[in-house]
Amino acid sequence: MSVHADPLEDVLALVGASSSFSAGLVAGGDWAVSFAPTPAVKFNAVRRGRCLLLVADVTYELNPGDCFLLTRPVAFTLASDLTWPTIPAAVIFAGGTGRAGTGDDVFLLGGRFDFGERARELLLDALPPVVHVPGASPSAATVRWALEQIETEMRERPLGAALVAEHLALVMLIHVLRLHVSLAPPDSGWLAGLADPVVGPALRLLHGEPAYAWTVAELASRASVSRSTMAARFRRVVGQGPLEYLTRWRIELAAARLRRDDGTVAAIARSVGYGSESALSNAFKRLTGLSPRAYRASRTP
Template sequence: MDPLQDVLSLIGATSHLSAGMSAGGAFAVRFEPPAGVKFNVVRRGDCWLRVDGVPDPLRLLAGDCFLLTRPVAFTLASDPSLPTEPAGPLFTAATDGVAHAGDGDEVFLIGGAFTFTDRAQALLLDDLPPVIRVAAGTPEAATVRQAVDEIDAELRQDAAGARLVAEHLAVVMLVRILRLYLTRDAGHARGWLAGLNDPTVAAVLRRMHARPAHPWTVAELARSAAVSRSTLAARFKQVVGQGPLEYLTAWRIELAADRIRRGDGTVATIARDVGYGSESAFSVAFKRAVGLSPRAYRAAAARPG
């Protein structure tokens, strides 16, 4: 099993495009924290990106892309020291799908956002840095630009299956950005994503994902990875930030939460299928992780809005 594929299948990534932004001269536009994971592509020109909580602004050149993984405010500017104006009125006044800032049109950006299921933050986003910049010359940037073009075309045409195609393209875009992050920032990455780049940890992750209900022990997992129990425990903790059995428990909860949201089976059936010997033990573990009992979580997921 591919742990990244498993996780992406649970987070329910969808996407939408916002209006483009044309800018020139002196401009500094401040955006409120996005509801989802924000992405943008610089079509032409260059500008600065300043993200709240990130010490240094990032220079964006034509062809660059960026992904914001946190709901934090950010600014796009010709000069990061300029006073800002709010993005809201500019985008409300957008014409032909383009908002205008400053005086001129030397700079043009297009972007949008991913939205995920309610468990995605802990499952995927907490392991990512607040902003990931994808440089223009990388294959990943080319993929993002192409995906944005195709998403835009699909949603504008409103043809049969357009929404489904757009959602698949969004996942392709996200996978390519995550691959770049894992390759480029392997030394700084932490969490299960970082574990995908560690041969020992990755082997254990694949085994747990292939058989999540199996009563794994650290000793058995260590044997499967051809390392000692102490080596596995230390390495897994160092890379992922938690022990292998802690990770397994968290993954079982995610699998169960997905099935509960979808109404797939009784709580007792789900408990058994993810490796719990009793419904009561599962309910205690689920409430500890999610904050709601399985039945309360199902009721909350069923409520509209």
């Protein structure tokens, strides 16, 4: 009756992830480059050589194949030696490919991911400020493959290279997030729930059919646990009960359609599991402070 969906895929689709890549950074000898904060999620991968990353007084050693995401708008430094005087990134990237120091023993591929307005609360706040993926990890094989393909597209520039690189980057992002959840699951939140053997199946059911009239008892039965176990574990791991989570997800889906101006409020209400426009309006206003119509007017050009 119910389809098991992928909540991570659902959230990424809802927040409208897009990507872009710069030409990269070539460096050698003694060098240090400082990067200003940016609202986008920054991404870098070490394709050759080794260097250091400094973020908020925490140092990371980056080896060949390593990559990282910066999920907060914070300043950071890439360097061969963090005691070396830094050069602002805006200076060395003024002509395209960034070059620092002398030589070319280090090469980093850099880019960014941009998200819609709900990404911070729905996804980014559930991640640490730095998501570091060691390239040597056997679990990172797909990430390494995607990076190799992206580098080839950016270097050889065949027809459609930019579009192919963007799609590959989104594939890579999903694998980076999967790897992070499996290796270092968050303490709480829906991402933590995905890795939980009881909560994970329930989340997939809720995302698979958000309009269905789920009960805690039915979710528990599907996961082969008691109702009390499901209720307590879901709340402990995710931070809210299963039906509260379902309500919030339905409102997120409705809000996304309202932002797109996709259908009448009554049609949107039915699509997300509410029997009437007034039922959706009550729940929507309780969670957002606005009626669906007022929300649409505030978001539609």
